[in-house]
Amino acid sequence: MSGASSWSFREEDAARIGALLNSLLREANARTALLVDRTGQMLATVGEEPRFDPVAFASLTAADFSANDQLARMLGENEFGALFHQGEKDSLYLADVARRVILVVLFDNRTTLGLVKLRVRGVVEELSALFTAMFARETAGEPRVETGFVDEAEDEIDKLFGS
Amino acid sequence: MSLINYASREINCKLVYYGPGLGGKTTNLEYIYEKVAPASKGKMISLATETERTLFFDFLPVDLGTIRGFKTRFHLYTVPGQVYYNASRKLILKGVDGCVFVADSQMERMEANIESMQNLYDNMAQHGLDLTRIPFVIQYNKRDLPNAAPVEQLQEALNPGWPVEDPARQRPLVDPNRPGEMLIQEADGVWVERVPHFEAVAVRGDGVFDTLRAISKLVLKTIG
Numbered sequence: 239m240s241g242a243s244s245w246s247f248r249e250e251d252a253a254r255i256g257a258l259l260n261s262l263l264r265e266a267n268a269r270t271a272l273l274v275d276r277t278g279q280m281l282a283t284v285g286e287e288p289r290f291d292p293v294a295f296a297s298l299t300a301a302d303f304s305a306n307d308q309l310a311r312m313l314g315e316n317e318f319g320a321l322f323h324q325g326e327k328d329s330l331y332l333a334d335v336a337r338r339v340i341l342v343v344l345f346d347n348r349t350t351l352g353l354v355k356l357r358v359r360g361v362v363e364e365l366s367a368l369f370t371a372m373f374a375r376e377t378a379g380e381p382r383v384e385t386g387f388v389d390e391a392e393d394e395i396d397k398l399f400g401s
Numbered sequence: 402m403s404l405i406n407y408a409s410r411e412i413n414c415k416l417v418y419y420g421p422g423l424g425g426k427t428t429n430l431e432y433i434y435e436k437v438a439p440a441s442k443g444k445m446i447s448l449a450t451e452t453e454r455t456l457f458f459d460f461l462p463v464d465l466g467t468i469r470g471f472k473t474r475f476h477l478y479t480v481p482g483q484v485y486y487n488a489s490r491k492l493i494l495k496g497v498d499g500c501v502f503v504a505d506s507q508m509e510r511m512e513a514n515i516e517s518m519q520n521l522y523d524n525m526a527q528h529g530l531d532l533t534r535i536p537f538v539i540q541y542n543k544r545d546l547p548n549a550a551p552v553e554q555l556q557e558a559l560n561p562g563w564p565v566e567d568p569a570r571q572r573p574l575v576d577p578n579r580p581g582e583m584l585i586q587e588a589d590g591v592w593v594e595r596v597p598h599f600e601a602v603a604v605r606g607d608g609v610f611d612t613l614r615a616i617s618k619l620v621l622k623t624i625g
Binding site: 246247248249251252253275276277278279281282291293294297298300301304305308383384385386387388390391392394395396398399400 | 404405406407408409412413415437438441443444446448457458460462463465466468469470471473474476478488489492493495496610613614617618621622624625
């Protein structure tokens, strides 16, 4: 056992993922695609700017997916690889990527669930390969934050949380 | 597992408030929410029952601002304290960077504190994490109540210390928050480490920010 580890998300990762998600949105005629990691942090947002608070959204998405994962296990399933939440106008389709990330597609009546599902299936495979490579990289010694970061952050903590 | 996002220039750290039911975890977050400047906080989310008991979690994002080019943010979570919500508690611990154990100082809650601490250790282990190796602080809450146990007794039960095996760390370490007290010291030939502890009355806000400041700094040290 060990302490918590970090992983990083580089600009070139963001560019490749952005391209994949943009083509997904075009082909599925969906509005927004978001990537959230399983701990509840937003990784990327592509398409129409969401009208909701993305930080809260990411935290709830991860909780939603995790809770459903446990429900799946109770049924003897390994996981529910995808979830669908249907609204009157807007709906959400969530799919697992490499067991560490969740792809969320926000869509409305201009498309259908069937089309979204179909297009997501294709892109999930490509995203999974990409993320698997990213996670394999994490042990290879990442660039960290600049020296001086911790001192400066401590000053900010004292200011914000009172010293 | 703090996430450094080089693309969006963000660092997000996850802090989890753990402890027995009705110990004051949500109260800590509510006080922080009330006092932190509006520009530095996001929306607070509480998934609670109709009687305001935490069902799944409370969530509060707090922005530290942009530091050396990185927007730095803490995600504060509480877990449901009630014993039968263990499945939910375990989920919230996923990816935790730092943990605050909010103990209820009342004498009659001693057993509940001990049970919850053991539960925290077990749930962390199931995520492959060792509680003694991640940033961790204890808050003794409800110090104002007449039936509060002495801090020494709580320390003995909840923070007895563990052996320091790494020879490089086997040297005295003063508790920066409590002059005269030690975090690492030698006793009967064995080096023992305790985690920092804070006394609090969360409903009044006493000790709430001392606790948050300490855990935030410990977490940031693991990044830098």
